Amino acid sequence: MIKFDDVSKRYPSGQEALSHVSFQIADGELAFVTGHSGAGKSTLLKLIMQMELPSSGQLIVNGHNLSRLTRSQLPYYRRTIGLVFQDHQLLFDRSVYDNVALPLQIAGYEPREAARRVRAALDKVGLLSKEAQTPLALSTGEQQRVGIARAVVNKPALLLADEPTGNLDPELAAEIMGLFEQFSQVGVSVLIASHDHNLIARMEHRMLRLEQGRLVGDGSKGSKA
Amino acid sequence: MSLRPEPRTRPENRAATVQVPSNSLLAVYSQHQSAAVDSLHRLLNEPLGSAMACLVIGIALALPLALFLFLQNLQSMGGSLDQHGNISVFMHEHNPVELARMQKMLGTRKDVKKVTYTTPDQALQEFEAKSGFGEALATLAENPLPPLFEVQPASDKAEDVKTLVNYLQGLPGVDAVQADIQWLQRLNAMVAVAQKLALLLALLLGLGVMLVIGNTVRLAIANRSAEIVVVKLVGGTDSYVARPFLYTGLWYGVGGGITALVLVALCMWGMSGPVSRLLASYDSGYQLSGVSVSGGFAVLLIAGALGWLGALLSVLRHLRAIEPR
Ligand SMILES: Nc1ncnc2c1ncn2[C@@H]1O[C@H](COP(=O)(O)OP(=O)(O)O)[C@@H](O)[C@H]1O
Ligand SMILES: [Mg+2]
Numbered sequence: 321m322i323k324f325d326d327v328s329k330r331y332p333s334g335q336e337a338l339s340h341v342s343f344q345i346a347d348g349e350l351a352f353v354t355g356h357s358g359a360g361k362s363t364l365l366k367l368i369m370q371m372e373l374p375s376s377g378q379l380i381v382n383g384h385n386l387s388r389l390t391r392s393q394l395p396y397y398r399r400t401i402g403l404v405f406q407d408h409q410l411l412f413d414r415s416v417y418d419n420v421a422l423p424l425q426i427a428g429y430e431p432r433e434a435a436r437r438v439r440a441a442l443d444k445v446g447l448l449s450k451e452a453q454t455p456l457a458l459s460t461g462e463q464q465r466v467g468i469a470r471a472v473v474n475k476p477a478l479l480l481a482d483e484p485t486g487n488l489d490p491e492l493a494a495e496i497m498g499l500f501e502q503f504s505q506v507g508v509s510v511l512i513a514s515h516d517h518n519l520i521a522r523m524e525h526r527m528l529r530l531e532q533g534r535l536v537g538d539g540s541k542g543s544k545a
Numbered sequence: 546m547s548l549r550p551e552p553r554t555r556p557e558n559r560a561a562t563v564q565v566p567s568n569s570l571l572a573v574y575s576q577h578q579s580a581a582v583d584s585l586h587r588l589l590n591e592p593l594g595s596a597m598a599c600l601v602i603g604i605a606l607a608l609p610l611a612l613f614l615f616l617q618n619l620q621s622m623g624g625s626l627d628q629h630g631n632i633s634v635f636m637h638e639h640n641p642v643e644l645a646r647m648q649k650m651l652g653t654r655k656d657v658k659k660v661t662y663t664t665p666d667q668a669l670q671e672f673e674a675k676s677g678f679g680e681a682l683a684t685l686a687e688n689p690l691p692p693l694f695e696v697q698p699a700s701d702k703a704e705d706v707k708t709l710v711n712y713l714q715g716l717p718g719v720d721a722v723q724a725d726i727q728w729l730q731r732l733n734a735m736v737a738v739a740q741k742l743a744l745l746l747a748l749l750l751g752l753g754v755m756l757v758i759g760n761t762v763r764l765a766i767a768n769r770s771a772e773i774v775v776v777k778l779v780g781g782t783d784s785y786v787a788r789p790f791l792y793t794g795l796w797y798g799v800g801g802g803i804t805a806l807v808l809v810a811l812c813m814w815g816m817s818g819p820v821s822r823l824l825a826s827y828d829s830g831y832q833l834s835g836v837s838v839s840g841g842f843a844v845l846l847i848a849g850a851l852g853w854l855g856a857l858l859s860v861l862r863h864l865r866a867i868e869p870r
C-alpha cells in the first residue's frame with residue numbers, strides 16, 4: 321500500500337525533516353509513526369498526501385508512483401486517501417452531516433447514494449443522532465469522530481491520521497484508537513502519527529520510530545508486526 | 546453497510562494512472578446548483594456589504610446606460626421634430642396643366658406623405674394678410690410669387706429627406722428646393738461622436754466593474770482559505786474549488802445590473818416632467834423611451850458576464866496560492 325524508497329525531505333529553510341527513509345506498509349496493515357516533536361512525523365504524512373514533495377527518493381502509494389502524478393490527477397489521487405487531523409479541521413459554517421458529505425459531494429456522488437454513505441459513516445462513529453447539529457455544539461471527542469467519519473465516508477483504501485488523539489484525554493484517545501483498529505480489520509490500511517508513546521505501546525501494533533528525520537526503529541512489542 | 550474499501554487490484558509499481566471518473570449529469574448539476582445557491586446565501590447573509598457592492602457596480606453600469614439612452618432619445622426626438630419641417634419646392638413652370646400633373650405625380654410617390662399646392666395668387670393673399678404690405682404689392686403689375694409645392698416626406702431620416710430633395714431638384718420646371726435638414730444632420734453627427742465616447746466610457750467602467758468584483762472575490766477567497774485547504778485535501782479539483790467564487794461574481798454582476806436598471810428607471814421618472822414640458826414647447830408629441838425588455842435582459846447578461854469574468858481573473862490569481870501545508 322505504501323512504499324518509501326530512500327526518501328529525503330529538505331524544506332526550503334534548509335531543515336532536513338526526513339533523511340533516507342525506507343519502509344513498506346502492506347494492504348490492510350495498521351502502523352504507527354512515533355517520535356519526539358520535530359522528528360518528521362507530519363512531514364512523512366504530508367509526503368503521502370502530496371502536500372509536500374520529496375527532495376529525493378521514490379514514493380509509491382496504492383500503486384501510484386507519486387513522482388509521475390500530475391497536478392490535474394492530484395485531486396483524484398487524494399480521494400483514495402482519508403485524512404484525519406489533530407484539530408479535526410471541521411467547517412463550522414455547516415452541519416455535521418454536510419461536513420461528512422463534503423468528500424462525496426466533491427467526488428460527484430448522487431445525492432441519495434451520498435446520504436446512505438454519510439449515515440453509515442456517522443453510524444460507525446456513533447454520531448448518527450447529531451447529524452443536524454453544528455460541529456461547534458459537539459465535544460472535542462465528538463468533533464474528532466466527525467473528522468474520522470469524513471475521512472472514511474469515501475471508503476478510502478488508506479487512512480492517515482496526524483496526532484488524532486493529541487487533544488483528547490486518555491479514555492477518549494483509546495476510544496478513537498479503537499475505531500482505527502476496526503477500520504484496519506475490514507481491510508483499510510491505517511497509518512497514524514503520534515507521540516503518545518504510552519497509548520501506542522499498549523496497542524501492540526507495528527511502530528516506525530523517527531528521530532531527527534531518520535527511521536531508527538521498525539517493529540512492535542506484540543505479535544502483529 | 547460495511548466500511549470495507551472498494552476492491553482494488555493494483556499491482557505495485559504500475560505507472561501512476563489515476564482514474565479520472567466521469568461524473569453523472571445529475572451529480573454535476575447538483576454540484577453547480579449547490580455552489581450557486583450557497584454563494585447566493587452567503588451574499589444574502591451579509592445584506593449591507595452586498596448591497597454596497599451592488600450599488601457601486603450599479604452606479605458604474607448606470608452611467609453609460611443612461612448616456613446611451615439619452616443619445617438614443619435625442620436622435621429619435623430630432624427625427625420626430627423634422628416631421629414638421631416640409632420641403633418647399635418653388636416652380637418656374639406656370640402652366641396649370643403641368644402643375645396639376647406634377648402634384649398628382651408627387652402625391653403617388655412612396656417617399657412623400659402629403660403634397661399641398663399653393664398658387665401664386667393664394668400666396669400673394671397670404672402674404673398681404675400677414676405682412677400688411679398689401680397696397681405696395683397692389684401697385685405691382687405682375688404677381689412676383691412662384692407656384693409652390695409643400696412636400697411632407699414620408700420618412701423622418703435625414704438621408705431619406707436628402708434623397709427626396711435631390712430628386713425634386715432634378716424635376717423639370719423646378720426653380721428652387723428648400724429643406725431645413727442641415728441642423729438634423731449636424732445633430733446626428735454629434736450624436737454619433739457622443740455614442741463613440743459613451744462606448745469608450747462603457748468599456749472603461751465595465752473594466753472597473755470587473756476589477757471591483759475581482760477584488761470582492763479576492764476577499765471572499767481570503768476569508769475562506771481554511772475551507773479551501775480542507776476541500777483540496779479531500780480531493781476537490783481546481784474547478785470545484787473555484788465554482789462558488791465564480792457564482793459569487795455572477796451574483797454580484799447580476800445584482801449590480803438590476804441596481805443599474807432601477808437607477809436608470811428612477812432617473813427617467815425624475816426627468817419625464819421637465820422633458821415633456823420642453824418638448825411641448827417644440828409642439829412635439831415625442832415620448833421619452835426607456836430600456837426595453839430585451840435591452841434590460843442584455844444589461845443583466847452583460848453585467849453577469851462581467852462579474853463571472855472578474856471572479857475568474859481573481860480566482861486564477863489567488864486560488865492556486867492557497868495550498869494545504
Ligand atoms: N514548512 C516547513 N518549513 C520548514 N521547516 C519545516 C516545515 N515543516 C516542518 N519543518 C521542520 O521539519 C522538522 C520536522 O517537522 P514535522 O514533520 O512537523 O515533525 P513532527 O510532526 O514529528 O513534530 C522540524 O524540525 C520542523 O521544524
Ligand atoms: Mg506533527
